[in-house]
Each structure stands twice: as structure tokens, then as C-alpha cells.
Amino acid sequence: MPERARRVFGSWDAVVLIALVVVSVAGALAIDGVASPRFWRFVSLEAIPIALIAMPMTLVVITGEIDLSVASVLGLTCSVMGQLWVWGVTSLPLIIVLCVLLGALLGAVNGLFVTGFGLPSLAVTIGTLALYRGLAYVVLGDRAVADYPIGWTTDAVAPIPRTTIPWVILVVAALAVVFGIVLHATPIGRGLYAMGNNAEATRFAGISVRRTKFWLFVATGAMSSLAGVFWTLRFASARADNGLGLELTVVAAVLLGGVSIFGGRGGLVGVLAAVALLGTLRNALQLAYVPANTLTVVTGSLLIASVVGPNAVSLLRARLRRRRAGAAPAASSPR
Amino acid sequence: MxxxxxxxxxxxxxxxxxxxxxxxxxxxxxxxxxxxxxxxxxxxxxxxxxxxxxxxxxxxxxxxxxxxxxxxxxxxxxxxxxxxxxxxxxxFPDLTVAENIFIGRQPQRSLRRIDVAEMRARAVELFGRLGVRLDPDRPARGxxxxxxxxxxxxxxxxxxxxxxxxxxxxxxxxxxxxxxxxxxxxxxxxxxxxxxxxxxxxxxxxxxxxxxxxxxxxxxxxxxxxxxxxxxxxxxxxxGRTVSSLYPKTAARVGEPRLEVSGLTRRGSFEDVSFTVRGGEIVALAGLVGAGRSEVGRAVFGVDRYDAGEVRVDGRRLSRGDPAAAIEAGLALVPEDRRQQGLVMELSVERNATLPRRWSLTRLGLLFGGAERRAAAIWTERLQVKAARLSDPVSTLSGGNQQKVVLAKWLATRPRVLIVDEPTRGIDVGTKAEVHRLLSELASEGVAVLMVSSELPEVLGMADRVLVMHEGRLVADIARDRADEESVMLAATGQGGRR
CATH class of the missing domain: 3.40.50.300 (P-loop containing nucleotide triphosphate hydrolases)
Incomplete structure (x- = not known):
């Protein structure tokens, strides 16, 4: 196999993509309804908010940080969005702008604690996970705001003409192109990988690690809020407990997509494929009447596989390379 | 025998x-x-x-x-x-010195309890035989x-x-x-x-x-x-061949002041440090480990902040703690610790070699596949870096070649002021001579070179002037013709006359 082909097919991205195809085909053959257009509509609707959050999260994890407050940002956004409607704000564009600004602000708080005070993002965002969800209940209590104009909610989930796929997927695709280019083809992206591997050497190369990470948290907050807006409109219901626990689904997708939890490794293609894979698998199993608890077990197992998998793949490749070089497999390299 | x-x-x-x-x-x-x-x-x-x-x-x-x-x-x-x-x-950083010495074979009392007193006494006895003073009860950390x-x-x-x-x-x-x-x-x-x-x-x-x-x-x-x-x-x-000279210093025409540092102070590290490096000059910053030499270099470049003083490059004042601005002004720092500060070991040679100047390689803000490789190839070839492929992680290279990648990375930014911190630590004799020749060449092209070094022969062999630091202060400024081991060591140990 030519070098380039081996690199493409030997990558973790390819493993996830192939798994996605296998699950789709096997599901379509074995489970009634998976082959239907409606199935893919539901998978898309479910995947959209996860993908929106997973994209900036990919960048955050590549720099060696994490943001666990995303689902709470989503929830607080839903509460505020409901309260804005109650107060009589009737312009949807204005509501969206205010919500995204709110998300950016919440992300900036995370970023400030992490980069300004040098605290570990894991601890900070576990704190804001509780804090933001709490605020969501403060704002809206256990009420649900559900009297949005019917036009808003149907437009939000309207399909692309002559398909069943919601048009919002095009927004996700456009954002994916933007995030993909930033990560893989700009100097900014090069800096992200560098700081994920070695923050000190990155600083010595004239890259402001703290400023970059701050803005990544801001972007993650804003995107989480955007996901919150979509969530509210899709279910036509603004509630404080919207998206409860979604952060684990997002992190699972990012890790399953091949991003190293230690930073410095991974890419956007794998993550988006993993979002699709998790969504397809869940919905297909649901159609097959697999109980919810089993679904959790499957997701958990996949997460473990995602951590073990890339390591196993690179270990295997290293061993093959050594075998080709004709060395004993046990020998370590000379220094 | x-x-x-x-x-x-x-x-x-x-x-x-x-x-x-x-x-x-x-x-x-x-x-x-x-x-x-x-x-x-x-x-x-x-x-x-x-x-x-x-x-x-x-x-x-x-x-x-x-x-x-x-x-x-x-x-x-x-x-x-x-x-x-x-x-x-x-x-083991959290164990005491004595526990580290006897790890896995601690003296024991009955019931397999560790005999701390005995362990301690034996550690003291060992240090006595070695003629050193070390507290056996302190943790190894630090x-x-x-x-x-x-x-x-x-x-x-x-x-x-x-x-x-x-x-x-x-x-x-x-x-x-x-x-x-x-x-x-x-x-x-x-x-x-x-x-x-x-x-x-x-x-x-x-x-x-x-x-x-x-x-x-x-x-x-x-x-x-x-x-x-x-x-x-x-x-x-x-x-296996005759090395013409380990210190190929050529006299260069000394030009205008390039780097001017005045009254630079970082509390706890160094105080009131002032000096000038002119184009064409190699100035060594000598002193004992801990005298604050590397810290001065880092503050000048901006990776550390300073409390007082100013840094000027070609007359323009640099803002504090901003390495990006320093690079923009023509400053480059080859740091002391190659593995932690100089390179991102897991990244490829080409990514490392182009990291500080990646913005200048973009078209329409984007980095297309070949741009970094071509730029990296130019400088790695000029410095004769031995790497199988430029896409290999830089960690696969030998120490000397890694140091060359660090140099390539910074020379590619075309610096007007180059700060090198222990440029030849841990690299072999042949590469050492090459690095020295390179520094000499750069100086003759008008670059101002500030070289922090702990190796006296290197300091004396390469420098036009030797600045000596002692406990955070600049204590001597010795011209090449008056610099010898004695004068530098006296100043470095704080016994020389103040300038």
C-alpha cells in the first residue's frame, strides 16, 4: 500500500468512520426502521446540539484542558431564553444574539479562572457545572416556557427541501468547515497542538498560551448557548433541566473521536464521525427496544474502547515498524 | 598492572x-x-x-x-x-533522603516494621564517609x-x-x-x-x-x-579528523547598539542589570549556576516578567512579558532546556522548525501542506540536521540534532538580536564547533549575540566581551583581551572588584 493510503486507512479517524458505516449498514439490515428516512432525521436532530458543542470542545481538549460546564451553560441559556420570552422579547434574532453573548460570558468566567488564576480546568468547570445549573433553576425554577410561536419551532426543525434532514445540519456543516480549517490549516491550529504537548515550549515560541485558551473557553460557551437555543426550539420547551448530563456525551464523542485526553492529539473529522456513530448506535438500539440502561453500558464501553483503541493502534504500528526494521520486538531504541 | x-x-x-x-x-x-x-x-x-x-x-x-x-x-x-x-x-520526591537510599531494603525491626532510627543513622554514616552534609530526614523534593x-x-x-x-x-x-x-x-x-x-x-x-x-x-x-x-x-x-578549531571566532565589525537593557530588575532573581550588545558583537553572560543569567535572558525575551527597567531593540522599547512582540522586534531566544523549552518533542521536525514564524508562511491566512516543509527544509539543510524525514517527531533525533533544530527554528526568523542560553550543553564536539562557527558567522552578518554559558573555555573562546553576574547582579564587564579564567572566576564568585 502506498505511504499516503496507509496513513489514511491506518488512522483512528478511519477506524471511527468505518465503524459508523458498519453500524449503519448492520442496523439497516437487522433492525426494522433504521433504513427509513425518518430514522436519519431523528439521528440528525439529536446529533446537532452535540456536534455544536463537541467542535469547540475538541479544540479545548487538544490544548490539554476540558470544559465540563457545557451542558449547564446550555441549561442556563434555555432558562434565560424562556425568561426573555416571558418578559416580552419577541424578536428571535435578538434572543439568539443575547443567548450567545450570555454563553460567551459564562465561557469567559471559566476561561478567567483557568488562565487568569491558573486553576485546573477540570476543577473549575466541575464547579461551574453545578453553579450554572443552579442559576438555571434560580432563573426559571421548575417552570417550563412552552408558548413560543409555532412558526419558530417548526422552522427550527424544518427539513432541507425534498429530504428529511433538518436544515440546521447545514449550519453545523458550515461551522465544521470553519473549525476544521482553524484547527488543521492555520497557524492558530498549529499553536493549539503545540501547547497541548508542551505549554512551556509553546510560550517560548512566542505564542500566548493563556490568551488562546481563554478565547477557546469563550467560544465553547457561545457554542453551548447556540446548542441551547436549538434545544429549546426543537422541543418547544425552555426548561432549567434541558440537556442534563449532556457534557458526558460530548466528552465521550470527543474522546471516541481520537482526541487525547492529555492534549496534543486528535482531529475534527474523527470527532464528528464519533458524534454520528454514537447517535446512530443509540437510536438504532432504541428502535430494537434495547432498554435505556443497556444503552448507557454500550456508551460507556465505547468510551473505554476509545481510550484503549488509539493507543492499541499506535502500539501495533510501532511494533510493525520495528518488525519491518528487523529488530527484536522487545528491544528499546538506542540512545 | x-x-x-x-x-x-x-x-x-x-x-x-x-x-x-x-x-x-x-x-x-x-x-x-x-x-x-x-x-x-x-x-x-x-x-x-x-x-x-x-x-x-x-x-x-x-x-x-x-x-x-x-x-x-x-x-x-x-x-x-x-x-x-x-x-x-x-x-522519589515525597520520600525522605534516607528512605530513598534504602528503598526496597530498609532495615527492619520485629514484625517487618521499618527501623527508622537505624535507617537514619546509617544514612548519616554514609554521608560522613562521603564527607558531605545532607539532612537524611528532608524529602527528596526540592x-x-x-x-x-x-x-x-x-x-x-x-x-x-x-x-x-x-x-x-x-x-x-x-x-x-x-x-x-x-x-x-x-x-x-x-x-x-x-x-x-x-x-x-x-x-x-x-x-x-x-x-x-x-x-x-x-x-x-x-x-x-x-x-x-x-x-x-x-x-x-x-x-576522527582534525577539527580546525573548536572556537572559530572571527573579528567582526562592531556596529550600532542593537540590544539595550537598563536597570532591569526581577525581584528574587536579579537586580538593576544594565548592558548593551552591539551588532556584530558576541557578548557572553558568565557566572555560577543560580547567579541569574538565564533569568535575565528570559526576561529580556519576555517569557518572564520584570519589575523594573526597560529593554530596547534597535532603539525601540519592548513591552514587558510579550515574547510575540519581542520576536516581531527581531529578538530570538534559544533556551537553556532544549526538551522542555526549546522543542515540542512530540511534534514533527518541520512543525517545530516553523513554529515561531508560522504566520509568515500563510497564504490567505492558511497553511497549505508544503509551505512549512519547504521552509523547514531550507534551514535544516543549512544547519545539516540529520533527520530521516522532516515529518518525524523531533524526539527521534539525537541531542545535537535537536539543538540544531532549535537553532534552525530561530535563525529562520532572521533575528537581529540572538540570545543563546547554554548553546552547546550536552552536544558532541563536532556539533559544538559547528554551533560556534554559526554564532561567529551570525555576528559577522551584524547580528548582536548574547551568549549565556557555564563553560569557561566557550566564554573565553567566543566572546568579544564577558559580562559576569554574581547573585543577581552584574559585577564585571571584561573586554576580550583582558578576559581570562582567573578574572572571570573571581568576578563570578563575588571576589572581583566592581566595575
Missing amino acids: AAPLLALSGVSKSFGAVAALSGVRLELHGGEAHALVGENGAGKSTLVKILAGVHAPDEGTITMDGRPLVLSGPADARAAGIVVVYQEPTL LSIADQQIVEIAKALSLDARILIMDEPTAALSGVEVERLFNVARSLRDSGTAVLFISHRFDEVFALCQRITVMRDGRWVSTDPVADLTVDELVRRMV
């Missing part, structure tokens, strides 16, 4: 297609310090690993006291009385590298080591610490231990050792008493 304590003959070791050692021999005698010298990649480390039981030789024999010795693991080597002290010891090595040696002593191998122990030590280490090594040697000493520093080799073995390209070259060798002869054998 008496029969050797340990003898290697015809030892070969290959890793895949690469022959790391072929037909090497070495004889160590009790009560003698033996130096092992050679360029990076000559096979010294592999030899040490064979003696430490980490690698098994493919061919050849090892004998101890005339009997064949088979080392199938580090435990065997330790049982045979072979102890290795590495450049950077790996102690010990200087020199003290950590002393702990390792104490451990060796407690194991009744008959052969002590020191693998470049002095690379990170100051002059005083080296002297203390040598005193310890001498006392061990005089009590009958065989010492194998590996170093790139010739003055140390000549100060400590009785015999010198030279290796080159995995082969044994020669073994001679020190008295029969000169430094020039040693260098010639190591590189």
Missing part, C-alpha cells in the same frame, strides 16, 4: 540494522577512575546500559574478577556491585541535582558498589558542586572502587581520571593514561 576488576572484550550490540557497538573493549581497575569519551552517538550510553544490565550484548564477554559475568537484568548488575549514577537521578546525585552515590555506597558509573553527571552542575562531586568520587576511588566517568568536559576528565578510553561510531579507538594525551589529540581521536 594487576588484573582488571571488570573487563569487556569484543562486545557488540545492534538495534535493528543499526550497529550501536561493535567489538568494544574496556578494562576497569579498582582504585582507578577511567574516563569514557566520544561524540554523541559514539555508543557510550549503550555501553553503560549493557553494564547496567538494561541491554544484553549480542556478542562478546564481560568478566569480573576473571570470572564471566552474565547480566540479564538491572538486578544482576546491582548484585554484582555495579551502580550507575545518571545525569538526572530519579528519586534537592538540587547535585544533591540528588550525592544521594544516588550514597545509595551506591550502601550497596557496597565495586564499580561506580557516572553518566555525564556534571552537565547540570555548577563549579562548586562539580568539585564536591569529584571529592566524593575520589574518596570512593581511593577506597578501592573502580569509577567509570563519562563527560563532554575535558577539564573534568583530566582533573579526575587516570586513563581515558575514546570511542567513535560504536568502536573502541584507544585507551591511554591521561599523561600521554593532550586535549587536541583527544578531540582528533573523537571526531
Whole structure:
């Protein structure tokens, strides 16, 4: 196999993509309804908010940080969005702008604690996970705001003409192109990988690690809020407990997509494929009447596989390379 | 001469297609310090690993006291009385010094309880024999590298080591610490231990050792008493050719002030440091480890902040703590710690080599596939970096080649002021001469070079002027023709007259 082909097919991205195809085909053959257009509509609707959050999260994890407050940002956004409607704000564009600004602000708080005070993002965002969800209940209590104009909610989930796929997927695709280019083809992206591997050497190369990470948290907050807006409109219901626990689904997708939890490794293609894979698998199993608890077990197992998998793949490749070089497999390299 | 304590003959070791050692021999005698010298990649480390039981030789024999010795693991080597002290010891940071010495074989009381008092007393006794003062009850965390090595040696002593191998122990030590280490090594040697000493520093080799073995390209070259060798002869054998000069300093036309530092202060590190470096000049910043030299370089470049003072490049004032602005103004810093600060080890050679100037390689803000590779190729070729592929992680390169990548990375930014911090630490003689030639060339092109160095021969051989720091202050500014070892050392130890 030519070098380039081996690199493409030997990558973790390819493993996830192939798994996605296998699950789709096997599901379509074995489970009634998976082959239907409606199935893919539901998978898309479910995947959209996860993908929106997973994209900036990919960048955050590549720099060696994490943001666990995303689902709470989503929830607080839903509460505020409901309260804005109650107060009589009737312009949807204005509501969206205010919500995204709110998300950016919440992300900036995370970023400030992490980069300004040098605290570990894991601890900070576990704190804001509780804090933001709490605020969501403060704002809206256990009420649900559900009297949005019917036009808003149907437009939000309207399909692309002559398909069943919601048009919002095009927004996700456009954002994916933007995030993909930033990560893989700009100097900014090069800096992200560098700081994920070695923050000190990155600083010595004239890259402001703290400023970059701050803005990544801001972007993650804003995107989480955007996901919150979509969530509210899709279910036509603004509630404080919207998206409860979604952060684990997002992190699972990012890790399953091949991003190293230690930073410095991974890419956007794998993550988006993993979002699709998790969504397809869940919905297909649901159609097959697999109980919810089993679904959790499957997701958990996949997460473990995602951590073990890339390591196993690179270990295997290293061993093959050594075998080709004709060395004993046990020998370590000379220094 | 008496029969050797340990003898290697015809030892070969290959890793895949690469022959790391072929037909090497070495004889160590009790009560003698033996130096092992050679360029990076000559096979010294592999030899040490064979003696430490980490690698098994493919061919050849090892004998101890005339009997064949088979080392199938580090435990065997330790049982045979072979102890290795590495450049950077790996102690358990949260255990005490005494616990580190006796780890895994603590003296015990009844019911397998550890006898802390006994352990402590034995540690004190060991330090007494070594003639050093160290608190056995303090945790290992925060010990200087020199003290950590002393702990390792104490451990060796407690194991009744008959052969002590020191693998470049002095690379990170100051002059005083080296002297203390040598005193310890001498006392061990005089009590009958065989010492194998590996170093790139010739003055140390000549100060400590009785015999010198030279290796080159995995082969044994020669073994001679020190008295029969000169430094020039040693260098010639190591590189296998005549090195025209280790310090190819050419006089350059000194131009306008490029870097002006005035009143620079960072509390706790350095105070009121003022100096100027002109275009075409190489200015050395000398002093003992801990005098604040590296800290000054880092503050000037902006990776550390400073409390007072200012830095100007070509007359323009730099903002504090902003490396990006410093690079923009034409400043470059080759840092002291190559692995932590100079390179992102997991990234490829090309990504590393283009990291500071990646914005200048974009078209429409994007980096297209080839741009970085082409830019990296130009500079890695100019510096003759030996890498199989530019897409390989930089961690796969040898130390000397890694240092060249760091230099390539910064030279590619076309700096007008270049700060180099220990530019030749841990790299072999051949590469050293190349780096020096490069610095000299840059100066003659009008670059202002500030060189932080702990190696006096390098300072004296390369610098137009020597600035000396002592305890955070600049205490001397010595012109090339007046600089010698004595004047620099006096100033560095705080005994010289103030300027």
C-alpha cells in the first residue's frame, strides 16, 4: 500500500468512520426502521446540539484542558431564553444574539479562572457545572416556557427541501468547515497542538498560551448557548433541566473521536464521525427496544474502547515498524 | 598492572540494522577512575546500559574478577556491585533522603516494621564517609541535582558498589558542586572502587581520571593514561579528523547598539542589570549556576516578567512579558532546556522548525501542506540536521540534532538580536564547533549575540566581551583581551572588584 493510503486507512479517524458505516449498514439490515428516512432525521436532530458543542470542545481538549460546564451553560441559556420570552422579547434574532453573548460570558468566567488564576480546568468547570445549573433553576425554577410561536419551532426543525434532514445540519456543516480549517490549516491550529504537548515550549515560541485558551473557553460557551437555543426550539420547551448530563456525551464523542485526553492529539473529522456513530448506535438500539440502561453500558464501553483503541493502534504500528526494521520486538531504541 | 576488576572484550550490540557497538573493549581497575569519551552517538550510553544490565550484548564477554559475568537484568548488575549514577537521578520526591537510599531494603525491626532510627543513622554514616552534609530526614523534593546525585552515590555506597558509573553527571552542575562531586568520587576511588566517568568536559576528565578510553561510531579507538594525551589529540581521536578549531571566532565589525537593557530588575532573581550588545558583537553572560543569567535572558525575551527597567531593540522599547512582540522586534531566544523549552518533542521536525514564524508562511491566512516543509527544509539543510524525514517527531533525533533544530527554528526568523542560553550543553564536539562557527558567522552578518554559558573555555573562546553576574547582579564587564579564567572566576564568585 502506498505511504499516503496507509496513513489514511491506518488512522483512528478511519477506524471511527468505518465503524459508523458498519453500524449503519448492520442496523439497516437487522433492525426494522433504521433504513427509513425518518430514522436519519431523528439521528440528525439529536446529533446537532452535540456536534455544536463537541467542535469547540475538541479544540479545548487538544490544548490539554476540558470544559465540563457545557451542558449547564446550555441549561442556563434555555432558562434565560424562556425568561426573555416571558418578559416580552419577541424578536428571535435578538434572543439568539443575547443567548450567545450570555454563553460567551459564562465561557469567559471559566476561561478567567483557568488562565487568569491558573486553576485546573477540570476543577473549575466541575464547579461551574453545578453553579450554572443552579442559576438555571434560580432563573426559571421548575417552570417550563412552552408558548413560543409555532412558526419558530417548526422552522427550527424544518427539513432541507425534498429530504428529511433538518436544515440546521447545514449550519453545523458550515461551522465544521470553519473549525476544521482553524484547527488543521492555520497557524492558530498549529499553536493549539503545540501547547497541548508542551505549554512551556509553546510560550517560548512566542505564542500566548493563556490568551488562546481563554478565547477557546469563550467560544465553547457561545457554542453551548447556540446548542441551547436549538434545544429549546426543537422541543418547544425552555426548561432549567434541558440537556442534563449532556457534557458526558460530548466528552465521550470527543474522546471516541481520537482526541487525547492529555492534549496534543486528535482531529475534527474523527470527532464528528464519533458524534454520528454514537447517535446512530443509540437510536438504532432504541428502535430494537434495547432498554435505556443497556444503552448507557454500550456508551460507556465505547468510551473505554476509545481510550484503549488509539493507543492499541499506535502500539501495533510501532511494533510493525520495528518488525519491518528487523529488530527484536522487545528491544528499546538506542540512545 | 594487576588484573582488571571488570573487563569487556569484543562486545557488540545492534538495534535493528543499526550497529550501536561493535567489538568494544574496556578494562576497569579498582582504585582507578577511567574516563569514557566520544561524540554523541559514539555508543557510550549503550555501553553503560549493557553494564547496567538494561541491554544484553549480542556478542562478546564481560568478566569480573576473571570470572564471566552474565547480566540479564538491572538486578544482576546491582548484585554484582555495579551502580550507575545518571545525569538526572530519579528519586522519589515525597520520600525522605534516607528512605530513598534504602528503598526496597530498609532495615527492619520485629514484625517487618521499618527501623527508622537505624535507617537514619546509617544514612548519616554514609554521608560522613562521603564527607558531605545532607539532612537524611528532608524529602527528596526540592534537592538540587547535585544533591540528588550525592544521594544516588550514597545509595551506591550502601550497596557496597565495586564499580561506580557516572553518566555525564556534571552537565547540570555548577563549579562548586562539580568539585564536591569529584571529592566524593575520589574518596570512593581511593577506597578501592573502580569509577567509570563519562563527560563532554575535558577539564573534568583530566582533573579526575587516570586513563581515558575514546570511542567513535560504536568502536573502541584507544585507551591511554591521561599523561600521554593532550586535549587536541583527544578531540582528533573523537571526531576522527582534525577539527580546525573548536572556537572559530572571527573579528567582526562592531556596529550600532542593537540590544539595550537598563536597570532591569526581577525581584528574587536579579537586580538593576544594565548592558548593551552591539551588532556584530558576541557578548557572553558568565557566572555560577543560580547567579541569574538565564533569568535575565528570559526576561529580556519576555517569557518572564520584570519589575523594573526597560529593554530596547534597535532603539525601540519592548513591552514587558510579550515574547510575540519581542520576536516581531527581531529578538530570538534559544533556551537553556532544549526538551522542555526549546522543542515540542512530540511534534514533527518541520512543525517545530516553523513554529515561531508560522504566520509568515500563510497564504490567505492558511497553511497549505508544503509551505512549512519547504521552509523547514531550507534551514535544516543549512544547519545539516540529520533527520530521516522532516515529518518525524523531533524526539527521534539525537541531542545535537535537536539543538540544531532549535537553532534552525530561530535563525529562520532572521533575528537581529540572538540570545543563546547554554548553546552547546550536552552536544558532541563536532556539533559544538559547528554551533560556534554559526554564532561567529551570525555576528559577522551584524547580528548582536548574547551568549549565556557555564563553560569557561566557550566564554573565553567566543566572546568579544564577558559580562559576569554574581547573585543577581552584574559585577564585571571584561573586554576580550583582558578576559581570562582567573578574572572571570573571581568576578563570578563575588571576589572581583566592581566595575
